[in-house]
């Protein structure tokens with residue numbers, strides 16, 4: 314680590330500047346990946362689990378029948394948004410292509426949390442079922458819909474701490490399988506997310522504190538209950554591998570769209586970051602799928618830039634230490650301390666991080682709705698300033714130079730990961746629009 318450079322970047326965080334920080338320590342992925350505690354086999358294991366459970370998911374959630382119970386989101390070209398934001402263009406010809414990876418449309422949970430959260434619930438259900446004699450031989454997974462399996466799950470609790478969307482994902486899947494489900498919500502959680510969970514028979518415990526405290530409360534409560542399973546968003550490899558499956562899914566989507574990704578046609582991906590599990594898992598999955606041709610940037614609200622701070626200063630502190638408030642309209646990103654586990658996985662994989670003012674979230678959300686008719690929540694808009702940040706000189710220009718991409722911007726495919734929002738009630742969405 315270069316102390317003085319890091320001190321300067323931390324000072325910019327403290328001053329609440331919108332800026333792009335480039336990771337100085339990013340060797341080729343073939344050097345980094347073998348040293349990590351998770352591997353390609355772990356991603357394959359998660360993908361296989363999604364496949365095994367697909368018939369059961371199709372039975373429980375009719376909206377997934379079209380895809381045979383596979384929960385996936387579309388990759389959507391957004392040329393009108395690209396033209397409108399002008400962020401790609403200095404002379405009117407927007408170089409590169411802009412796509413949205415529309416995880417806000419993921420069925421069941423309506424956010425990126427559908428990947429990781431549902432995967433962890435499936436891991437636990439499978440383990441518990443096997444330990445009790447279910448799923449022997451080639452018994453189909455739909456056996457878990459039967460009375461006996463549901464009675465087993467009904468005697469067990471799945472719990473989680475959340476700013477909203479992880480709770481929606483875990484709570485919905487756990488309750489659908491018959492588990493008792495408890496979600497510990499931080500003060501940031503939106504009322505409509507709590508209402509939706511209660512309507513899905515999930516117990517919602519409201520905390521007046523921030524996300525880390527809600528997680529701790531949930532972890533402590535579950536530790537006292539021998540039949541409780543706690544999904545620990547700050548430390549979970551099961552969440553992480555579930556998120557990582559997105560890498561090979563995106564690879565398949567580009568292949569079927571006939572879009573090449575290679576050294577000459579790199580992929581730049583911009584992902585909103587809270588505790589780091591979702592963007593970290595995706596970054597890890599993309600590194601396995603695309604190697605050095607994928608360049609991942611994480612986007613954080615000015616007041617909650619915990620991942621950038623963690624990468625600069627280590628993962629023991631939080632954003633309050635440098636005078637930030639962790640108050641943001643991006644409820645899904647309102648996290649003061651990043652996951653040390655996720656941080657450790659991506660320290661040498663992530664290309665960079667950037668900070669975003671809340672007002673931009675609403676502006677870009679409104680622009681996306683007007684140009685492409687897509688409805689996302691504020692957190693999910695954090696990636697949109699990314700391409701302009703990379704192109705606007707300074708750190709970004711150095712990065713393009715260092716990767717031999719100066720003057721080749723037209724060959725870059727940009728993907729903004731829109732991480733949530735399709736479940737927001739219309740009156741809620743109209744309020745977002747009004748602010749944009």
Ligand SMILES: *Cc1c(COP(=O)(O)O)cnc(C)c1O
Pocket residue numbers: 424425426478479585586587588589590591592645646648690692693732733734
């Ligand atoms: C949770 C969330 C993220 C970020 O995921 P983390 O694992 O917390 O980093 C991004 N966008 C939305 C909408 C989310 O709910």
